[in-house]
Amino acid sequence: MKILIRSNFDLLLEALRKNNYKTIGPTVRDGAIVYDEINSTSDLPIGWTDKQDAGNYRLEKRNDDALFGYVVGPQSWKKFLNPPVYKLWQADKRGHNFEIIPEKIEETKYAFIGVRPCELNAIFIQDKVFTSGEYVNKNYKLRRDNAFIVAVNCVESGGTCFCVSMNTGPKAEKGFDISLTEIVKDGHHNFLIETGSEKGEKILSEIPHRTAVQNEIDSGNELINNAAATMGRVLDTSNIKNLLLNNLDHPQWDKVAERCLSCANCTMVCPTCFCTTIEDTTDLTGEHAERWQKWDSCFTIDFSYIHGGSIRNSVKSRYRQWMTHKLATWHDQFGSSGCVGCGRCITWCPVGIDITEEVRAIKESSK
Amino acid sequence: MNPMIPNPYIIQKVKKETQDVFTVELIPAEGEQKFSFGAGQFNMLYIFGTGEVPISISGDPNKSDVLIHTTRTVGTVTKAMSKLKTGDTIGVRGPYGSTWPVKEAIGNDVVIIAGGIGLAPLRTVIYEILRERESYGRIAILYGTRTPEDILFKRELEKLKSRLDLDVQVTVDRAARGWNGNVGVVTTLIPRARFDPKNTTAMICGPEIMMKYSISELMKSGLSAEKIFLSMERNMKCGVGFCGHCQYGPEFICKDGPVFSYKKIKHLFGKREI
Amino acid sequence: MESLEKILQQHPFIQGLAPEHVQLIVGCAKNAVFEAGKFLFKEDEEAGEFYILRSGKVSLEIYTPEYGPVAIQTVGEGDILGWSWLIPPYFWRMDGRAIETTRAISLDGKCLRGKCEKDPKLGYELMKRLANVFEQRLNAMRLQLLDIYSIKVPNKK
Numbered sequence: 118m119k120i121l122i123r124s125n126f127d128l129l130l131e132a133l134r135k136n137n138y139k140t141i142g143p144t145v146r147d148g149a150i151v152y153d154e155i156n157s158t159s160d161l162p163i164g165w166t167d168k169q170d171a172g173n174y175r176l177e178k179r180n181d182d183a184l185f186g187y188v189v190g191p192q193s194w195k196k197f198l199n200p201p202v203y204k205l206w207q208a209d210k211r212g213h214n215f216e217i218i219p220e221k222i223e224e225t226k227y228a229f230i231g232v233r234p235c236e237l238n239a240i241f242i243q244d245k246v247f248t249s250g251e252y253v254n255k256n257y258k259l260r261r262d263n264a265f266i267v268a269v270n271c272v273e274s275g276g277t278c279f280c281v282s283m284n285t286g287p288k289a290e291k292g293f294d295i296s297l298t299e300i301v302k303d304g305h306h307n308f309l310i311e312t313g314s315e316k317g318e319k320i321l322s323e324i325p326h327r328t329a330v331q332n333e334i335d336s337g338n339e340l341i342n343n344a345a346a347t348m349g350r351v352l353d354t355s356n357i358k359n360l361l362l363n364n365l366d367h368p369q370w371d372k373v374a375e376r377c378l379s380c381a382n383c384t385m386v387c388p389t390c391f392c393t394t395i396e397d398t399t400d401l402t403g404e405h406a407e408r409w410q411k412w413d414s415c416f417t418i419d420f421s422y423i424h425g426g427s428i429r430n431s432v433k434s435r436y437r438q439w440m441t442h443k444l445a446t447w448h449d450q451f452g453s454s455g456c457v458g459c460g461r462c463i464t465w466c467p468v469g470i471d472i473t474e475e476v477r478a479i480k481e482s483s484k
Numbered sequence: 485m486n487p488m489i490p491n492p493y494i495i496q497k498v499k500k501e502t503q504d505v506f507t508v509e510l511i512p513a514e515g516e517q518k519f520s521f522g523a524g525q526f527n528m529l530y531i532f533g534t535g536e537v538p539i540s541i542s543g544d545p546n547k548s549d550v551l552i553h554t555t556r557t558v559g560t561v562t563k564a565m566s567k568l569k570t571g572d573t574i575g576v577r578g579p580y581g582s583t584w585p586v587k588e589a590i591g592n593d594v595v596i597i598a599g600g601i602g603l604a605p606l607r608t609v610i611y612e613i614l615r616e617r618e619s620y621g622r623i624a625i626l627y628g629t630r631t632p633e634d635i636l637f638k639r640e641l642e643k644l645k646s647r648l649d650l651d652v653q654v655t656v657d658r659a660a661r662g663w664n665g666n667v668g669v670v671t672t673l674i675p676r677a678r679f680d681p682k683n684t685t686a687m688i689c690g691p692e693i694m695m696k697y698s699i700s701e702l703m704k705s706g707l708s709a710e711k712i713f714l715s716m717e718r719n720m721k722c723g724v725g726f727c728g729h730c731q732y733g734p735e736f737i738c739k740d741g742p743v744f745s746y747k748k749i750k751h752l753f754g755k756r757e758i
Numbered sequence: 759m760e761s762l763e764k765i766l767q768q769h770p771f772i773q774g775l776a777p778e779h780v781q782l783i784v785g786c787a788k789n790a791v792f793e794a795g796k797f798l799f800k801e802d803e804e805a806g807e808f809y810i811l812r813s814g815k816v817s818l819e820i821y822t823p824e825y826g827p828v829a830i831q832t833v834g835e836g837d838i839l840g841w842s843w844l845i846p847p848y849f850w851r852m853d854g855r856a857i858e859t860t861r862a863i864s865l866d867g868k869c870l871r872g873k874c875e876k877d878p879k880l881g882y883e884l885m886k887r888l889a890n891v892f893e894q895r896l897n898a899m900r901l902q903l904l905d906i907y908s909i910k911v912p913n914k915k
Contacts, residue, residue: 205488208532214513214573215532219489251739252487252724362733365755392728395721399533406533410488413727420729421719424558428718434757442731449734600907630907657902659829664794664857667817667829669901676836691906697897 118329118337121297123306125325126184127158129267129295132323133228138265141197142230143190148176150190152197155230162187169276169349169460172469181301185231188275189459193236193388195243197227198260201412205395208406215406222256228265232293234286235278235457237268239388241292245451246391265316268293272300272340276349277460279473283352285457287344289313295320298337309337350460352473353480357454358445360480365437369478374433376468381414383462383470384439389455390414415439440475487724490530490575493551495568501554502634505601506566507542510551510574518548522583523608524715524743528723529553530575534564538720540605540742541579545612551576554604554636580723582743585713586612589685592711593621595677597698599628599670599690603636605715605742606689610644617649621684624651624677628670628694631656632663651677670694674701681706687743689715696754699746709747716741716749733758762787766863769810771838771887779880786869792816792856798839799850805842807864811835814860819853827853831895834860838891843867 121129130140142155145162155161166179167187179186204220232240244261247254271280271287280286289296294317298309309329312318384390394413399406413420416435421428429435447455456472463471492513499507512519523545530536537559543552557566568574586609594613598606613620625644629635635654645652653673655666666673670690686702688695695714702712718737721727730737733752735744752758763784766772772780790809792798798809798816809816815834819827830852833839839862842850848867874881 208575210532213571214492214494215575217490217492217575219486247726250725252726254488254726255486362751365758391726393721394727394729395536397530397533397535403533413721413729415728415731423717423719429757431757438731438758441733446731446734450736628907630905634907655832657905657907660825661819661827661829663829664817666815666832666834668831669898671901672831672898676834693901693904694906697901 118334119310119321119326120329120333121308121310121324121326123184123308126308128324129320130155130157130230132320133230133265135323136265136320138226138228140228140230143185143187145176149174150176150187152190152192152194152229152231158184161185161231166273167275169464170469171277171463171471172466173276174464182306183299183301185269185297185299186273186301188271188273188278189233189236189461191386191461191465193386193459193461194229194232194240195388195391197229198240198243198264199247199254199257199391199393203256203410205408205410207408210404210406222259224259224263226263226265227260228267230267230269232266232268232289233271233459234268234289235280235283235459236388237266237289237292238283238285238457239459240266242389242451242453242455242457243391245453249451265320266293266295268296268313270296270298270337270341271344272298272337274344274347274349275460275464277463277471278348279350279352279458279460281345281348281458282350282354282473283454283456283458288341293317298341300333300336300340302336307333309333350458350463350471350473352456352458352476354444354454357476358448360476360483361441361445364479364483365441367479367482369475369482370433370437372478373436373470373475374431376470377432377436378467379416379418379432379435380467381416382465382467384414384416385412386461386465387443388459388461389443389457392420394420415442440472443472444476487577488722490528490536490577492573493576495570495572495574496550497570498566498568501636504558505554505556505634505636507552507554508565508568508574509543510553510576511549513573519551519579520548521545521579523586523612524584524605525579525581526605526723526742527551527553527576527578527580528720529561529565530577531561531564531568532573532575535561536575536577537561538580538723538738540715542604542607543611545608546615554601554607556601577723580738582739582741584609584612584687584715584743585685585745589613589687590616590619591621591683593679593684594623595674595679595684595686595702596623596625597670597674597686597688597690598626599694599698600630600634601636602688602690602694602715603627603629606687607637607640609687622651622679623649624653624679626653626655626670626673626677628655628657628673628690630658632659632665653677669697671697671701674698675705684711686712687714688712692717699753709750710745712746713743714746715743762789762863765812766810769812769863770836771810771891775883779877779883782873782877782880783865783870786866786873787863788866790862790864792860792862794856794858796856798854798856798860798862800853801850803850805840805848805850806867807840808843808867808870809839810863810865811837811839812861812863814856814862815858816860817855817857819855821853827855831898832857834858838888841888841892844871844888
């Protein structure tokens with residue numbers, strides 16, 4: 118394991134840019150930590166942390182200058198890998214006929230700086246959805262293959278975190294190019310650095326670093342262990358698939374539906390939710406048409422519309438669809454849970470619905 | 485090949501089947517590509533400037549030079565499609581989805597139960613099994629629709645009816661005098677059909693409630709759930725498992741379906757708002 | 759020629775009935791044939807018969823002043839036809855018209871009622887079988903009522 122000292126952090130960003138990566142990382146905007154292009158360390162949320170609870174998020178100043186001293190914001194990396202809105206193709210009228218012109222796939226090479234272990238697992242889950250079946254989402258695959266991932270292990274956990282329950286953190290185990298553990302201690306500010314790929318090794322070789330000493334490694338582990346021990350939430354996943362699928366008519370669904378606004382926030386902030394819709398548009402001349410793909414949500418009433426009406430007409434059924442998909446049927450479809458325990462759906466729910474509480478309520482009443 | 489990009493097809497013929505049902509015959513706009521598909525599969529059809537809808541294929545799977553779709557004008561896209569003329573272009577993505585168990589049913593009696601436009605996707609099965617008629621036992625085709633005017637593929641049905649090796653029964657929900665056929669829902673035809681319940685494959689397509697009643701009638705006569713197949717419908721945007729719209733419990737109707745054995749979806753079928 | 763008894767025993771409605779009960783029923787039975795177009799009965803006529811259909815097809819129709827006769831249901835081989843013989847005041851509620859040559863065993867309603875009164879065991883057995891038919895017909899009617907192939911959809915809540 119290596120050490121990158123804080124004062125050399127910019128060199129990591131520079132090395133990535135020199136290798137033609139567009140560096141994307143956390144930055145403070147509108148009172149939240151969002152992911153956007155960052156040009157230097159000064160764009161990072163230095164000295165900020167986030168306080169999170171059900172229906173509650175706010176930034177606070179830390180008493181140190183940690184670069185990654187927050188947990189996760191409302192956004193996730195899916196906004197780059199599977200953008201919220203993009204054009205699939207356009208069609209131009211040619212007499213009675215028309216010609217379809219596919220949109221050129223944008224070949225940007227992204228370097229994602231600060232991918233949390235839960236988020237990394239969310240990316241693996243979306244990989245399964247978009248690239249493991251008979252059909253491959255080309256746009257996603259290209260962006261994904263090109264991406265460079267700098268994972269940052271969690272040394273603190275947030276109020277709504279439960280990655281330990283989902284076995285997705287707080288340490289990144291695989292799938293990163295570089296992983297970092299930020300240690301701010303006794304006047305030192307360093308990053309334990311590990312590489313997970315040849316790409317990662319190449320970048321590391323281009324920046325000054327040294328070998329870590331044992332007590333630095335120990336400090337890193339201690340911090341990660343501490344994060345694991347202080348999860349804000351717990352989700353009991355034992356037998357969860359059968360628990361939910363055997364309780365499709367449980368009264369708890371009615372109860373949660375009394376609170377749920379069907380606003381779709383949880384699906385927008387969820388790093389694994391992948392549903393999209395398409396929109397076909399034409400210009401005023403009627404000569405030119407376009408097809409756009411947009412994020413969609415199973416919480417909208419139109420989502421399940423077929424001739425005659427919507428299948429999931431009630432809020433109850435839509436919440437049930439979301440949760441049973443995430444925690445139960447996802448296993449059948451993609452071989453894992455669809456939840457990584459990032460806690461976003463809890464934090465960003467305007468009425469504070471807590472997925473871990475909902476599971477607990479069903480579990481306890483079914484004993 | 486990008487599955488999200490439609491391929492241009494030219495309309496060779498549009499045929500009005502009934503007041504609100506029509507058939508389009510398509511050929512590829514470019515080259516001499518053959519279009520091979522399995523009985524029960526569907527395509528996503530795009531109408532310029534209007535949108536895209538999943539429509540099952542209703543033609544003969546062994547004729548790959550022309551692509552045939554039969555559909556009903558129920559929404560904006562199908563309405564626009566019904567107004568297209570010979571020579572116009574349609575965008576096609578597909579074929580997608582699972583197929584009817586035509587091969588698996590060899591050696592069995594076959595009961596085909598269609599309701600309304602549900603006859604269109606099942607016509608592919610009829611083509612398939614008649615091509616190898618001797619490989620199957622008794623074959624019953626039970627078809628129910630609203631009125632005598634709504635009967636699809638009338639001439640073909642008449643021809644099939646005249647065959648001695650097929651039991652073709654048509655029934656309508658209502659009729660004025662002059663109709664000498666059956667009146668009543670399609671499920672009433674099931675107890676009258678002759679088949680060996682221990683050795684029969686049933687394939688059903690129609691409104692979900694009609695399939696539900698049909699299944700219960702078939703089970704009453706002794707068929708087991710794994711020998712009953714049905715074609716499901718849900719909202720669909722992509723056809724290839726990316727958009728999430730067509731989920732039905734753990735199943736994606738677009739890629740795991742639309743044809744399922746009843747046994748596979750029994751735990752979901754009839755559950756409300758799944 | 760097959761005996762009435764044998765024919766009855768093979769009919770799905772009668773199948774499995776105790777031989778002594780079949781015997782009782784045979785006492786009320788006779789063969790009947792209706793050519794296509796002939797009425798088995800007409801609405802408001804006295805309902806004297808209970809038909810055990812052997813082959814053919816009968817259309818059950820209700821006459822409407824505006825549209826003329828509207829077919830509600832067809833019955834045929836293996837079905838039974840008519841329960842008005844059982845329910846006072848014993849009048850047919852619709853027309854029964856053969857649309858194919860129809861062969862049936864016609865049971866005299868009055869005779870059958872008499873036997874059932876005398877032998878409640880037979881009566882109960884027949885009632886159970888009839889109730890089954892009522893249930894099936896009612897279910898089919900419910901589905902028919904949904905008008906599932908209609909393009910118009912009743913407004914959802």
